[in-house]
Amino acid sequence: MGALTLTMKVLRELLRMQLEFKDVFLKGGGEKMKKLMVVLGSVILLAATVDMTQAALVDIDFDGPEYVAGELPPEPWMQEYDSTDYSIEAGDGYAATQGLVVTDDVGVAGVTYVLPTPLTSDMGAVEISILLNPPSAPSGWNFADHGGLQVGRGSKKAGTETYRGLIFRTQGGDREIYGPGFHPGTSLGLSWTPGQWYEITFEVSDDWESMTIGARPLDGEAVSDSFDWDGDEIDRIWVSSPTRQSAVSAIYDNLLITAENICPSADLTGNCFVDMADLAVMGKWWLLDCDEDNEFCEGADFNSSGEVSVEDLSVIVLEWLEGDKI
DSSP states (O other), X not given: OOHHHHHHHHHXXXXXXXXXXXXXXXXXXXXXXXXXXXXXXXXXXXXXXXXXXXXXXXXXXXXXXXXXXXXXXXXTEEOOSSOOEEEEETTOSGGGSOEEEEEOSSOSOOEEEEEEEEEOGGGOSEEEEXXXXXXXXXXXXXXXXXXXXXXXXXXXXXXXXXXXXXXXXXXXXXXXXXXXXXXXXEEOSOOOOTTOOEEEEEEEOTTSSEEEEEEEETTSOOEEEEEEOOSOOXXXXXXXXXXXXXXXXXXXXXXXXXXXXXXXXXXXXXXXXXXXHHHHHHHHTBTOBOOGGGHHHHTTOTTOSSBBOXXXXXXXHXXXXXXXXX
């Protein structure tokens, strides 16, 4: 549905249903209703310029304006455990775009990405994916890591059940990809080639009792295996650095996280669907003062600006009729 068509649908439905919400909108001679209608009209231009497709929870290609070549990536990327050297570099990412270049200095933890919204079981099935270009090992290295991805929560410590990972390893001189398991891990049965791009995926099941962890060369077939998961939240992702190899770097690109059940941000009634009921909540607080005492106008002040205004209304318009009602 186009943005302009969607916004006009909001206007038409509001006119049709104004009697149903007269207690909310029509008090005071209908002034609140008139103001809301004027604002809805002004949002048309805004909605017509915005991509209406549903966004993923996380979608990072390292090419946005906040990712500057030669500098560290912005928060919530962070160096949590060690002195890993990492930065955004132009031309090193997939298809010669920008990428995240990670070089080990003294430790092995890599770089942490703290999820703005933790992943939880009420989101249903979740998929996390990233691209990795692993480096080659210097001559004489028979046991080393060359990059990978771990997902979990809290501290990433060996032997704990709070994370699961996939590692590109040189083991006894052979290059293989390993999932969780006793060192060196569970081999996924795929040999990897330095300098080739691979997609790493973590698929959390609907019941959050297992993860399917896999990898594939972008021009080849995927391999994967299933591992237990304890059903608790995932609040961090770690991209791994090559171990003990300060002269080489692992390169990452295109971090993507999607979830099966995501309530739209404009849902004010808790039913995971954006419709007239949510607009009624907004109308109740239109242009009134919002603060912590009234929970920022019952959540209708989306940007916590202190009042419900056109910026908040645009959130509802852009997510109109999105979601799966519960």
